[in-house]
Amino acid sequence: MVQTVIRNVLLFDGRTAREGATVIFNSESGLIESVSTTSVSPSSYPAGATVIDGRGHTLLPGLIDAHIHSYGLHLPPGSDIAGVLKGPLKCGVTTVCCMHSDSENVWDHQKRLKTELDAARKAGETGTVTMSSLKSAHLGATIDGGWPVPIVMANHPTEEVSTTPPKDDTSSDFPQLKVAISKWPKLTAETAADFVADHKKRGADYIKLMQENCCSLAFPTNSIPVATLELQTAVVDAAHKHGLKVLGHATAIENTEIILKSGADGLAHTFIDQAPTKAIISLYREKNAFVVPTLVVLTSLTGEEQTLREKFADIASSKGLIDSTQKENMLASLKAPAEGASIEHAYESIRQLKAAGIDIAAGTDSVAGLQGTAIGPSLWQELWMYVEKCGFSVQEALHSATEVSARRLGFDDRGTVEVGKRADLLLVKGNVLDGLENLWEGDGVINVWKAGIRAA
Template sequence: MGPTVVHSTLLFDGQTVHENATVVFDSNTGKITSVSTGSSNNLPSGATAIDGSAHTLLPGLIESHAHVHGLHLSPGADQFDILRSPLRSGVTTVCDMHSDPATVNKWREEIAADLAKAKSSNGTVSLSDLKSSLYGATIEGGWPKPIVLGHDPSDELKAFVSTWPKVTVESAAEFVKDHKAQGADYIKLMQENCCSLALPTGEIPVATLDLQTAVVEAAHAAGLPVVGHALSVDMTEVILQAGADGLTHTFIDQPPPQSIIDLYKQTGAFVIPTLTVLSSLTAELQETREKFAEIASRRKIVDGFTKQNMVETISMKDPAAKLEYAFQTVVKLKQEGIDVVAGTDAVAGLKGTAIGPSLWMELELYVEKCGMSILEALNCATALPAKRFGFGDRGIVAAGKRADLVLVKGNVTESLQALWEGEGIVGVWKEGIRAA
């Protein structure tokens, strides 16, 4: 191990494109040493040199909404691909948005062991890095109970769900304090009345504005960002009024009202659209799902079970809900200067998703359905999430940042599909160490 040099490459640094770039990084420190353009001299002796001609180098992608638990898998199913598949897809950081602390800690231990083994044996890494909210701020009987129990309402799973937090206004500060002590990177709110879903509105208890405000105030006092789940306009309004930093979905129950656009602007909140999971929820874009399932399988990123799972759908929408409303909202928010951060709500075993390949689909939808430029879409999955979540060490290719990098054959800045078509991704590094 030691220094690596990628030279003569097209570089997207997370914000800007640079031609004929040279990036030097070190696996011992895990950091980028230098970034330059033009002819490079005085490169480290003994460095591994990689000719980046006809390639694009970009920051490791950030999946800003996923879940790393295995609750949607059959008991005893292999869960190793939960963080292996994203790394093979160029996703070096996965943001978990509601998993139990035991599962998150298990992954953290495996990630550390994976990295230590690679360093000691001059080997490769296999697992993406992980950020997590740990448990969301769930309430008694509230969301996401229906979606978790929907596929397997076993007594064992019901007992597990009963152990989720039951946050109240009075316990909000203690909830945040406990989560920060356990290593939560941000706090997740749950705001769901089921009006966009194939469930009776009011089927489950709904968190109050007072409760969500109490959680947000406690989290901000503790220095933690706050994001919130909502699938409808009225629930989105509650999250925004509570002062959250971002929404972990956009809504599908109606076209975007100007009042919500204005509220986004007033609060400065961002949105993680999760168009991939919304398309599964509404059972739309079947051909797109099939395309990415086939690509992921052909590249040996997913197994047979996951390939089949990717082409199935949740199909759980209210009759009035439409994916088109989500597209319209993303277009409008982007036009109004609201930050759009890439995330999919992918979960192992959740129909229509796969952590890693689903982010490719998400980015394509931003370009094809929401009018974003390719550079805007790439920014949504690199520098922008790092900025909005406060991950100051990643998301940008610059000296001193983590050497989380992806090398792609072709010009990704002109053809987003180069990420997955042709030779596609030919190299991934996490903290300067090559991925398996």
């Protein structure tokens, strides 16, 4: 029994909503076979198919978190790294996009994912999956001593915050962090092309730039080396020659401007240092760039919106998505803003970018163990902020977490409910378009499928 029929359901296909839909998908191929909004006779259903009556439910594409990190540098010793990908699937997040992690970490995750998917298909009707799909930039285009050394080391204070230690250094209390940092690229404009070619061979799905001088953060401005426009342009040009999209980290307007001028496809954050200017909105339009707001991590950085952290930590805990340690972490915040930095600047930037027709792709910058975040539940919080703080309709928020993210990141096989697309789907009790809270209140997400296979 490899086919599933969901009938009489309210369908949000990633773009628009339609009532009384019937969707048929196949767990063997992992693909959607049929989508209809007209009456379909049960006699035409595939023989032996599992039939689910979707009355009173909403069917959506699997959600995509367009900015997370899959490493375990913030996890307590002995933690299960596989858990990084288990939490989000229960929330309906079928794909997570890592924006900086070493290749060994990515390959380990992908090996587990393949093993699990193969076993689930072999098991047939009883097969289930537990982990979200992983896309990754592998390591970002870092420079010697540059970002993200400060934020990675912030939870593990030493006197050597921005040093690059030898690989065999075990003298610090946090040797695993220092060893990880020692492996990061130390790019120059001359080595940019080789970096991109190597990452393409490693299986990178896109390239991540780092543009941070700490002017919006509670670190001394220009206390770390900062990438030049020449370097960022060299990386972007090389990536585009290899058919790879490029996103750039920036949390301030001046750094956002550099990323946009480099020709990058999008920004991996919005900015918090000041209100948006007409010039930056115009530059976004000129470059046809998109933005992944990551409001969740920005509120953690500024230490604002504690009530929202409490709200979603309670939701995640009550639904068994996080344990007590993870809840404590989700309730905490980084509290590292520069003077004048504010989440209101971020909200206003997204309001104005949305009004200007700029694509908004939903993402959180969640990391397992990073204060104020939890991969999975944080995307619910992110979408809630789009609606409550940035003027999105529920449909627009869900669009940002499905079709927009898939299209702008170049994932042609997912993000919409269409024939031939991956059967990454979630079934929610109630009409989600009437209230985003239906994702988590009451029964909430009652079924998730990844490539046509039901989540455990």
